[in-house]
Amino acid sequence: MPELPEVETIKRELQPLIINQRIKDCKILRKDIIGYPSPERFCRGLINETIQDVIRRAKYLIIVLSNGKRLIFHLRLSGRIIVMDEEKDLPLKCLESEFKKTQFSEKFEFARLIIKLENKYLIFSEPRALGRVYLIKEDEKPDVLKGFYNLSYEPLSPEYDFNYFKNKIRNRKAMIKSVLLDQSICAGVGNIYSDEALFHSGIRPTRRANTLKIEEIFKLFLAIKDVLRKGIDEFGTTVSDYKRTDGKSGNFQNFLCVYDREGKPCKKCGKEIIVKKIGNRSTRYCPECQK
DNA sequence: ATGACGTCCTGCCTGC
DNA sequence: TGCAGGCAGGACGTCA
Numbered sequence: 001m002p003e004l005p006e007v008e009t010i011k012r013e014l015q016p017l018i019i020n021q022r023i024k025d026c027k028i029l030r031k032d033i034i035g036y037p038s039p040e041r042f043c044r045g046l047i048n049e050t051i052q053d054v055i056r057r058a059k060y061l062i063i064v065l066s067n068g069k070r071l072i073f074h075l076r077l078s079g080r081i082i083v084m085d086e087e088k089d090l091p092l093k094c095l096e097s098e099f100k101k102t103q104f105s106e107k108f109e110f111a112r113l114i115i116k117l118e119n120k121y122l123i124f125s126e127p128r129a130l131g132r133v134y135l136i137k138e139d140e141k142p143d144v145l146k147g148f149y150n151l152s153y154e155p156l157s158p159e160y161d162f163n164y165f166k167n168k169i170r171n172r173k174a175m176i177k178s179v180l181l182d183q184s185i186c187a188g189v190g191n192i193y194s195d196e197a198l199f200h201s202g203i204r205p206t207r208r209a210n211t212l213k214i215e216e217i218f219k220l221f222l223a224i225k226d227v228l229r230k231g232i233d234e235f236g237t238t239v240s241d242y243k244r245t246d247g248k249s250g251n252f253q254n255f256l257c258v259y260d261r262e263g264k265p266c267k268k269c270g271k272e273i274i275v276k277k278i279g280n281r282s283t284r285y286c287p288e289c290q291k
Numbered sequence: 292a293t294g295a296c297g298t299c300c301t302g303c304c305t306g307c
Numbered sequence: 308t309g310c311a312g313g314c315a316g317g318a319c320g321t322c323a
Contacts, residue, residue, distance in 0.1 A: 001315085001316065001317075003317095059317080074317085074318085075317095076316080076317055076318080077315070077316050077317070078315095078316095128315090128316090130316085130317075130318090132318095146318095146319085147317090147318060147319075181317080183317085183318080190316080190317070191315095191316065191317085280316085281315095281316070281317090282314090282315075282316085
């Protein structure tokens with residue numbers, strides 16, 4: 001599941017591949033992944049634009065186009081962005097049938113959107129079809145992107161300082177795990193990095209946020225930044241779906257202490273890592289190290 | 292405003 | 308072997 005470090009990795013890998021490329025064509029293979037505007041307006045608005053930059057905001061990947069337009073991807077659980085060098089200069093309507101039974105079939109199995117650039121294809125693949133793509137003009141703020149406009153500061157930016165974090169969480173009565181998943185509090189943090197940050201700060205995920213002591217809030221604040229930075233350094237976490245643009249896996253799964261480790265011994269104390277549903281989300285923690 | 296919970300979606304895994 | 312059912316999970320809608 002692509003969280004901040006995974007999307008950051010994809011962004012970095014995408015930049016040298018697609019910046020300055022002009023969009024020649026666009027084919028939507030599944031209409032409901034287009035979050036805004038209509039599929040027809042989406043394609044029309046994309047063609048002939050030039051890619052100026054690739055940036056990231058929380059878990060959103062943003063392709064900045066000429067004329068201030070933005071192509072925004074949310075990968076949700078299983079979305080992938082694949083760049084494929086152009087083998088043949090095919091019109092997009094022939095592309096699928098041409099490639100379906102070839103060595104590229106894997107890349108097209110769950111393709112929901114194919115964007116044809118000057119000498120490559122940008123493929124948005126999403127088995128679970130929960131991911132979304134939006135195209136917005138400079139002055140547009142569609143309701144479907146409400147969450148995007150309510151994000152907190154970037155957790156790795158200087159503005160995301162201890163005071164900001166403390167003020168956001170200290171009056172919350174919900175369990176700290178749920179609070180960390182709130183994108184208006186911890187933009188870009190998802191299930192993996194929230195569990196890991198709680199482990200490293202020794203806090204049990206079921207604790208109510210407003211019961212955390214100041215020292216604990218500080219430990220948690222540092223741990224969030226640490227796991228995110230480390231996640232980026234290791235090219236993200238691959239446990240099931242996430243792959244980099246070239247199909248390679250990330251490395252951070254090798255450093256996980258609790259996530260995906262239920263039933264295994266804690267790396268610190270040896271006790272069994274347990275899993276518990278918190279707010280409909282599986283949450284892993286060490287009952288010994290996290291109080 | 293906040294918190295708890297249901298819904299979306301579909302591949303994959305488990306169990307009978 | 309095959310099929311049903313549950314699970315994964317980010318964001319958002321609904322309700323109290």
